[in-house]
Amino acid sequence: MWRNLFARDENGNVFDILQNGNVSCGVFVSTLLLNLELIKRPHATVGGVEGDLIGSGWLETKNLESGAVLIWEEKTFGDGSKHRHIGFYVGNDEAISNSTEVGFPARHHVTYDGTRKLEKIYWHPDLDKG
Numbered sequence: 470m471w472r473n474l475f476a477r478d479e480n481g482n483v484f485d486i487l488q489n490g491n492v493s494c495g496v497f498v499s500t501l502l503l504n505l506e507l508i509k510r511p512h513a514t515v516g517g518v519e520g521d522l523i524g525s526g527w528l529e530t531k532n533l534e535s536g537a538v539l540i541w542e543e544k545t546f547g548d549g550s551k552h553r554h555i556g557f558y559v560g561n562d563e564a565i566s567n568s569t570e571v572g573f574p575a576r577h578h579v580t581y582d583g584t585r586k587l588e589k590i591y592w593h594p595d596l597d598k599g
Contacts, residue, residue: 470500470573471487471490471493471496471497471500471567471573471574472487472489472490472493472572472573473485473487473489473490474486474487474493474496474513486513487513489572490567490569490571490572490573491569491572492552492567492569493567493572494515494554494555494556494566494567495512495513495514495515495517495518495555496511496512496513497556497566497567497574498518498538498555498556498557498566499511499512499517499518499521501557502518502521502522502538507525507527507593507595508521508522508525509521509524509525515540515552515553515554515555516553518538518555519540519555519589519591522538522591522593525593526593526594526595527591527592527593528591528592528593528594529589529590529591530590530591530592531590532590532592533558533579533590534558534592534596535558535559535560536557536558536592536596537557537558537590537591537592537596538555538556538557538558538590538591538592539555539556539557539558539564539566539579539587539589539590539591540553540554540555540587540588540589540590540591541553541554541555541556541581541585541586541587541588542585542586542587542588544585553588554566554567554585556574558579558590559576562578562579563576563577563578563579564576564577564578564579565577
């Protein structure tokens, strides 16, 4: 789950826009949030998820609380592509997000042990209801 999403380009060629899980963080996060009715639609990009978060009542915060949505700074990869990253805070300085190394979600340090800066933290007021 969350590894593949096929699309057709302008020439009719079918390709996997998630690159077999390498860039599926937006689909992972949006699928879970959609199932919890905390956003309006599924998304394949971090920008799409972030726009829906804002439109669905999520607020930017400085507090790391379990359940918060995290967005990491843009990173340049070996092929020259640049991607922001999105996941969830799970507590104890840990997050869960899609891992490009394994192609599916995995736990990791919230700042990747100081190698990737958190850009934004989002919180939804419904999460306060416990």
